Each structure stands twice: as C-alpha cells, then as structure tokens.
Amino acid sequence: MGTVIIFALVALLALYGMFRTLREKNVLGFLFGLATAAVFGWFTIMTILHQGIPTGTH
Structure with missing residues (x-):
C-alpha cells in the first residue's frame, strides 16, 4: 500500500x-506537469478505490 x-x-x-x-510562463513544463499530475492522480484514485485506504497494519 506504499504505492x-x-x-x-x-x-x-x-x-x-x-x-x-x-x-514562469513555461508552457512545456506546464504540459509535462499536467500530464504527470493527471496520470499519477488517476493511479492514486483508482488504487484507493480498488484496494482501499492504507491502514498501516497487517
């Protein structure tokens, strides 16, 4: 769940x-940041929905 x-x-x-x-008006940096936030944000949301919120106990 550390993922x-x-x-x-x-x-x-x-x-x-x-x-x-x-x-800084850096368009290319903004586009890469937007793509990264979208992909990793989607992975985060889908992982939480699929496996639940990490509790820290096993």
Whole structure:
C-alpha cells in the first residue's frame, strides 16, 4: 500500500510544479506537469478505490 502514498506525493509535487511553471510562463513544463499530475492522480484514485485506504497494519 506504499504505492498509494508514493503516487499521491508524485501527483502533489506535479501540481506544485504546474503552478510554479505558470508563474514562469513555461508552457512545456506546464504540459509535462499536467500530464504527470493527471496520470499519477488517476493511479492514486483508482488504487484507493480498488484496494482501499492504507491502514498501516497487517
């Protein structure tokens, strides 16, 4: 279940990068950030829906 946490962190960092590239008016960086946030955000949502929220106990 660590995969969900890693995917979520990557998606959040991609969102941060997207907004940062907007300030710098870097279109290519914004597009790559958007694609990364979309893909990893989708993986995060689907993993949570399919396997549940990680509880930390086994």
